[in-house]
Amino acid sequence: MADPNLSATPPQAISTLPSKPPFWNDPQKRALVFQILLVIGIGLLLWFIFSNTLHNLDKRGIKTGFDFLDRPAGFGITQSLIPYTEASTFGRTFLVGLLNTLLVAGLGIIFATLLGFAVGVARLSKNWLISRVALVFIETIRNIPPLLQILFWYRAILPLLPGPKDSISLAELFYLHKRGFTLPSPLFEPAFIWTFWAVIAALVLAFIMSRWAKARREKTGQQFPVVWTAVGIILVLPLITFFLTGSPLNWDIPALSGFNFRGGLTVIPELTALLLALSIYTAAFIAEIVRSGIESVSKGQSEAAASLGLRPNRTLQLVIIPQAMRVIIPQLTSQYLNLTKNTSLGVAIGYPDLVNVFAGTTLNQTGQAVEIIFMTMLVYLVISLVISLFMNWYNKRMALVER
Amino acid sequence: MQAFITRETLPSLPPPSTLKGPIAWMRQNLFSSVGNSIVTVVLVLGILAALIPFINWAFIKADWIGTSRDDCTSGGACWVFVYVHLKLFMVGLYPESEVWRTILVGAILVVTMAGLMIKGVPFKKYIQIFALIAFPIIAFILLSGGAFGLPHVETNFWGGLLLTLVIAIVGIVAAFPLGILLALGRRSSMPIVKAICVVFIEVWRGVPLITVLFMSSVMLPLFLPEGMEIDKLLRALVGITLFQSAYLAEVVRSGLQAIPKGQYEAANALGLTYWQGMYKVILPQALKIVIPGIVNSFISLFKDTSLVLIIGLFDLLATIQGAFASPKWLGYAIEGYLFAALVYWVFCFGMSRYSQRVERSLKTTH
Incomplete structure (x- = not known):
């Protein structure tokens, strides 16, 4: 419903609307000024620090x-x-x-x-x-x-361990003593690289298999033993490769000589x-x-x-x-x-x-x-x-x- | 034909002992299955095997009072070590004749905190103002001296638990205003302000405190004009304050985010300016929600103060380490560390209990 009075509003009424606020009351301009001042302030601080440091x-x-x-x-x-x-x-x-x-x-x-x-x-x-x-x-x-826990282990508990000569040993392979924990270290022969690649290949294969199993499950609703298959692939493939390439891995067994261990990894x-x-x-x-x-x-x-x-x-x-x-x-x-x-x-x-x-x-x-x-x-x-x-x-x- | 009818209700019997009382409780919680029973028995044996020698060592065969290591004769723990050094562990090398000042500050602190934490104490608002403004000034004058006829005690002589508490409390109080400003800045609509706050917060939160302490102890002297020296403690405090303010900012921000939007709009609609709205409407509500968060960050700050020993300040942990490194007391590391652990644990556990209590009392939803 059109109101005839509305269309007849005299043009003076429009001019009584508030004019644009002065710029110091405009939130946008105030924000801009504030930010510029902040940047200048931080710049001055950094310059102060920088020049002092150089000097x-x-x-x-x-x-x-x-x-x-x-x-x-x-x-x-x-x-x-x-x-x-x-x-x-x-x-x-x-x-x-x-x-x-x-x-x-x-x-x-x-x-x-x-x-x-x-x-x-x-x-x-x-x-x-x-x-x-x-x-x-x-x-x-x-x-x-x-920090207290670290110091406690290092300065109160580990010094209680025996010296290398009477160290606590497990199956003559692992030795725990004051100067650390000695264990056999692996010695890789060049052919070991094949086993390494086999692990990578097995991981990729397991990943593809799990994607396939998921897609099949969503399509047909049939379950597939993903975890067991993945474990199988990741264990079997590298093991076969390892033995086929002639077990290219030796262990450096630590042995006590004098007051310290020779060989192995400490x-x-x-x-x-x-x-x-x-x-x-x-x-x-x-x-x-x-x-x-x-x-x-x-x-x-x-x-x-x-x-x-x-x-x-x-x-x-x-x-x-x-x-x-x-x-x-x-x-x-x-x-x-x-x-x-x-x-x-x-x-x-x-x-x-x-x-x-x-x-x-x-x-x-x-x-x-x-x-x-x-x-x-x-x-x-x-x-x-x-x-x-x-x-x-x-x-x-x-x-x-x-x- | 005869019929037997009971005319009155028989008294109900108590439940069988297998369903109620300690035996039932043990059946339910300790021996519910064969596996559980085995685990329980093994665990009990294990605990006894570990606990009995420890109690024997720490309490029964221990020596408590004496003056030197010769008093430790019974072969157990030598708490004489702690007994002799107690003053050192509490206040460091603070002059003997002035120790009463540290005790006075501690007493004021305890009374103020009790006034703040215990429900039903009147004049909470004035206690808060006292705790945040008057207490730091009084504590500084008392500890440092040099005014009102108190002899000046240099910060080199401050140590032990006193130093730990000074660092932790100054760290949290000084970081608080900065943290609030950063939190507000991070939620600001001004892009440059927001960017600066985000970068500041994330940088401090991304680096370990120890690098911050290294920075403040090595680089801060480089940043200042020539001839301006600041002491070691103040350097550490500057680093810790900056570091802590970033963490507090995130805590406060989480509170600001939890305030419904209607509150912000209502503040605007009332014609309050940004700062009025924040101060009178938003922050009182937001800060109340985050009290548990603030206490939790104070707990981690309290634990982190132990790091100052790496830059050569003598806090609680450092004085203890220094004491058992001296030739007279060599070999009492375990006693020393256990004592330190006990002190830290009492403070941290107490505070975490307090924060849990506040959290429960603030929970107004179902």
């Missing part, structure tokens, strides 16, 4: 730049995964430290996951005693600083202590994550599965675990990240990780504080960036598809 370095006679990475290091490192001597460069030192950090992180993640899942499941056990023991373990370990006590402490510390957190993840799956889910006629272990496999994992994985990755960052505590007991050999010894010898701290931080930043990218990818994949 201070100049006064101490330190040349900035990354030239020092090509200079010989001149100090030894107790554990190195790649060939390293005192004549190697500082760049090489960086690599050795980085690999040592990744070694502890990788092994620690494996051990912490195994122990953590075991304790987490134990925490949910119907047996009161088991669940209490798990609870006491979690609450004790979580509330003690990791894990330095620093690594043992760091690994023990970090695995146990992180496992306590993982156990809590596993418990809360499994408890987050509502009881109705297992009841629904039971009423559909699924057996208990199939319920666990098809209903509980997939839903619990959705809760567990994101928190688990952040624990892995914490463990990786905590490996830097090895510096307190002299484990030759990145922080120790690079941000410690190398910094003291060269004085290139800015470059070295920058590189060290960058390494950890890249690691956490990679892990959080993985987490985002996983979350997107696992997000509930809602209608």
Whole structure:
């Protein structure tokens, strides 16, 4: 219904509408000005820091730049995964430290996951005693600083072990003693490369097989024993290759000579202590994550599965675990990240990780504080960036598809 | 024909002992199946085998009071080591005649915290203001001295649990305002502000604290103009504050996200400016939700303070290590570390219990 009065509105009425606000009251312009001021402020601060640093370095006679990475290091490192001597460069030192950090992180993640899942499941056990023991373990370990635990293992427990001469031995192959843990080391012959390729081929084959089985299940509804077939392929194929190429693997058995072991591989006590402490510390957190993840799956889910006629272990496999994992994985990755960052505590007991050999010894010898701290931080930043990218990818994949 | 009819109800019998009481409980929770029974028995034996020698060593055969290691004669734990060094472990090398100042600060702290945490204490708001503004000033004047006739005590002499607490509390209190600003910045609609906050937060969260401490102890002196010296403790505090503010920012952000959008819109509709809306409407609600998160990050900060021993400060752990490294007390590492673990555990466990309690009381949904 058209109102005749409306069309007859005199043009003056429009001009009484508020005119454009002055620019200092326009939120958009205010935001712009504020941001420009902020950038200028931070720029000034950075410039202040930068010029002071240059001046201070100049006064101490330190040349900035990354030239020092090509200079010989001149100090030894107790554990190195790649060939390293005192004549190697500082760049090489960086690599050795980085690999040592990744070694502890990788092994620690494996051990912490195994122990953590075991304790987490134990925490949910119907047996009161088991669940209490798990609870006491979690609450004790979580509330003690990791650095204290590392030092405790390294300086209070490991020194109690006997010397190499009367070391605790297992089947004359493994020896536990004050100076570390000695075990046989593998000696690979050139033909071993075929076994290596066979493992890769088996993994690829198992992957293709599982894709095929999934496609068939979705089409026809028929189940296929994926896990057993995969285990079969991954075990049998490399084993056949191994024996066909004539068992190209020998073991270097350690033997006591004088006061120390000859041959074999000795894990330095620093690594043992760091690994023990970090695995146990992180496992306590993982156990809590596993418990809360499994408890987050509502009881109705297992009841629904039971009423559909699924057996208990199939319920666990098809209903509980997939839903619990959705809760567990994101928190688990952040624990892995914490463990990786905590490996830097090895510096307190002299484990030759990145922080120790690079941000410690190398910094003291060269004085290139800015470059070295920058590189060290960058390494950890890249690691956490990679892990959080993985987490985002996983979350997107696992997000509930809602209608 | 005769019929027997009961005219009154018989008294109900108690349930059989297999369904009620301790025996039933044990049947249900410890011996529900053959496998479970075996596990229980093995576990009990294992616990006894580990616990009996430990209790024997730590309590029954232990020596408690004495003056030197010669007093440790009974072959168990030598708690004399802790007894003798207790002052060192608590306040470090703080001058003997001034120790009362640290005790006074500790007492004020305990009373204030009790006032904040115990329900039903009146004047909560004033206690909060006192805890956040007046207490740090009073504590600083008391500990550092140099005013009101108190002799100055340099921070080199601060140590032990005192230093641990100073670092942890200063770290969390100083990081708090910065953390709130960063959290607000990260949720800001201004792209540059948001980018700066995101980068700042993610950089600090991505690196281990030890590199931050190295940075603050090595690089901070380089950043400052010539001739400007700052002491070791302050350097560590700057690093820890920056590091902690990033973690707090994420905690606060989670609280901001939990506030329904209607609250923001309501604040706008009332004509409140951004800061008014935040200060009067959003932050009071958001900060209340994240109290457990803040306590949890304080717990991890408290554990992380032990790292300062790597840059040469004498916190609780460092004084203990120093004590059993001295030739007079060589070989009492286990006693020392167990004592340190006990102190850290009591603090952390207590705080985590408190945060769980708050979490339960805040839970208003079903």
